Amino acid sequence: xxxxxxxxxxxxxxxxxxxxxxxxxxxxxxxxxxSWVRQAPGKGLEWVSVxxxxxxxxxxxxxxxxxxxxxxxxxxxxxxxxxxxxAEDTAVYxxxxxxxxxxxxxxxxxxxxxxxxVTVSS
Amino acid sequence: xxxxxxxxxxxxxxxxxARITCGGNNIGSKSVHWYQQKAGQAPVVVIYYDSDRPxxxxxxxxxxxxxxxxxxxxxxxxxGDEADYYCQVWDSSTAHWVFGGGTKLTVL
Numbered sequence: 227x228x229x230x231x232x233x234x235x236x237x238x239x240x241x242x243x244x245x246x247x248x249x250x251x252x253x254x255x256x257x258x259x260x261s262w263v264r265q266a267p268g269k270g271l272e273w274v275s276v277x278x279x280x281x282x283x284x285x286x287x288x289x290x291x292x293x294x295x296x297x298x299x300x301x302x303x304x305x306x307x308x309x310x311x312x313a314e315d316t317a318v319y320x321x322x323x324x325x326x327x328x329x330x331x332x333x334x335x336x337x338x339x340x341x342x343x344v345t346v347s348s
Numbered sequence: 349x350x351x352x353x354x355x356x357x358x359x360x361x362x363x364x365x366a367r368i369t370c371g372g373n374n375i376g377s378k379s380v381h382w383y384q385q386k387a388g389q390a391p392v393v394v395i396y397y398d399s400d401r402p403x404x405x406x407x408x409x410x411x412x413x414x415x416x417x418x419x420x421x422x423x424x425x426x427x428g429d430e431a432d433y434y435c436q437v438w439d440s441s442t443a444h445w446v447f448g449g450g451t452k453l454t455v456l
Contacts, residue, residue: 271436272452273445320391332396334393335383340389
């Protein structure tokens with residue numbers, strides 16, 4: 227079955243660090259553009275970061291310099307290392323796959339995980 | 349960076365037509381994608397590339413995009429269509445995916 231399963235969320239104090247994981251099955255993470263998208267409680271969707279199949283990475287301005295996206299090809303898993311966490315980082319974090327057919331990319335998300343909740347609070 | 353805006357809420361009676369708009373500077377030159385998010389669930393794409401519908405999405409869902417406004421149209425609205433709807437574009441100048449603020453569709 228093609229799916230994404232996030233883990234690693236929890237309660238963390240401001241200034242702390244947390245690493246989220248997203249395990250993929252049914253397809254290969256390193257052949258796709260994989261993103262993290264977050265949603266603060268009661269708020270809209272916010273794109274956070276992407277890692278391209280070639281390894282290039284991009285970040286939203288709100289997290290640049292604090293978050294790092296990476297992947298482990300042997301585990302077929304995507305990660306988000308979050309440092310210097312702030313209250314405003316509190317959100318459900320989704321991993322999502324950009325649709326692709328071979329080398330053709332479509333720039334929208336065709337597969338989402340169920341999300342993992344990160345709460346930054348003292 | 350590119351900004352897209354949505355009306356926060358739309359209300360419609362069952363059986364009627366709902367129109368949800370997404371505004372942006374010359375958005376007609378970009379491809380717009382629409383997601384439906386029901387309470388407690390992950391988003392699901394309902395329209396991609398302005399007007400294409402993924403398999404499994406009812407024909408009642410349609411989209412258009414021209415000028416400064418993209419529109420998601422839901423015909424013969426059902427109670428099960430009640431959800432938050434988000435438009436999304438890809439901003440090539442920053443290589444960022446950009447979401448609108450979302451529209452809450454209420455079925456009266």
